Amino acid sequence: MSQGITKQSEDFSRWYTDVVLQAQLADYSPVKGSMVIRPYGYGLWENMRDGLDRRFKETGHVNAYFPLLIPESFMKKEAEHVEGFSPELAVVTHAGGKKLEEPLVIRPTSETIIWDMYRKWIQSHRDLPVLINQWANVVRWEMRTRLFLRTTEFLWQEGHTAHATAEEAEAETRQMLDVYADFCETEMAMPVIKGIKTDHEKFAGAVRTYCIEAMMGDTKGLQAGTSHNLGQNFAKAFDVTYQAEDGERKHVYATSWGVTTRFIGALLMVHGDDDGMIMPPRLAPIQTVIVPIYKTDEERTATVEEAHRVAGILKGGGIRVHVDDRDNFKPGWKYAEWELKGVPLRLEIGPKDLEKRSVFSARRDKREKKGLPVEGIVASVQERLETIQTALFERAVKFREENTHRVENWNHFKSVLEKKGGFILAHWDGTTETEVAIQEETKATIRCIPLDAGPEDLEPGECVFSGKPSKRRVIFAKGY
């Protein structure tokens, strides 16, 4: 089943596909561009979902579910929105054996149907704010697809909120960006840069789009999540108004924000190595796997029994543990398989360990092994898992720093991009023309205008491409 994977250094894309398939995160489905998320990949998604959902609830949001099918006419109500999404819509034209009066669009996102409902639900300032999230699937007919990173159908969460004032909407937009960043860094051990999208890159229908940008293991950028301040665009398009305290009718202010199963691809590309996936302990479906080692039947009975006993203790301590007691694989084979799947900590229990009343542990992120006494095993395993979680984050931060470059002129820009890759902090004149020209010449895009830039990046300068005045530096990179 797992017959070796392409090395990252040979071909990063193939490495990625090999790991996704062989670690059984996902598999191709019969329909082009769509995929099956297998139980191991879905287990990871469930853990992500739980971590995000908890944060949404803590910030006052509630979940609901809106339908998959949207009247085609809804998509046309907001001008930029139609333009942005029409090329990638899947449309149902026939149903029940007949042609439909009005075609139904399979949601690429739910703004339109949600705002159509909000019109009914919002009348008074007392109805605000509305803070609803939904977990759903969406369909976007992409030309080129890649497992988890860009598929025709994907799973995500989309928050849609309505507020009385522009200030509240902006605060919500920023708050959810912070929630995402916290989730990425705390749970995924993936450092992200919070930023604003340029007008060229912002969401179709948004006033302003914030994003979190992460660096993958090949130094390319990946947009990991977005939070949009939609202003009154959708409220006006769907005529959603409320009566303020002073009796005046006003349009509401909106936000929307989402993250997707792309997170799974991001996680793999941030932490993975030539041996496969590396799961951060907080999200790992299996945090520790126990492999019994034995020669004789008696040893087998004893070590397997001890493995289950230790597993029981760990489970009692809230650790997600799995005992690999399959007799048809040798230990070495099992090690390789669990490494491919990225289980952060492996425990081995053999005859020697039984004697010593200990287990042997091996970290996935480093070649570091050591014995742990069974006495106090919960605490020592928890401690090791936390160490791994921190180490993964620190390693990713270091990698990003090593691959972030400041450049001052165009030749330097091109040579750094070509020879080193990574994130480039450079001056930009703020125009879409320059942004597009740079993209056409180098394939690099402005990933974002960072929010938490240091003073050295906020000094004025000259645009790296046009030489025109620039207020500050932005991040350029090749992206997914």
Added chain:
RNA sequence: CGGGGCGUGGCGCAGCUCGGUAGCGCACCUGCUUUGGGAGCAGGGGGCCGCUGGUUCGAAUCCAGUCGCCCCGACCA
């Protein structure tokens, strides 16, 4: 849509140039020996060769068409 590649047991492939009734590795089943870094030997099961049509005594192989997938470019979370 343009360029490239590929469809042959579950998976990965060979066979196709030069038609003759399908093979290899892994996986699977049985048995014995093994088991602290991807075990060994022996025996065994499984495939209308993507689909359709044509040429031929005979097609995985030649011809025409068709469908699908993957990779690279134009769109995007």
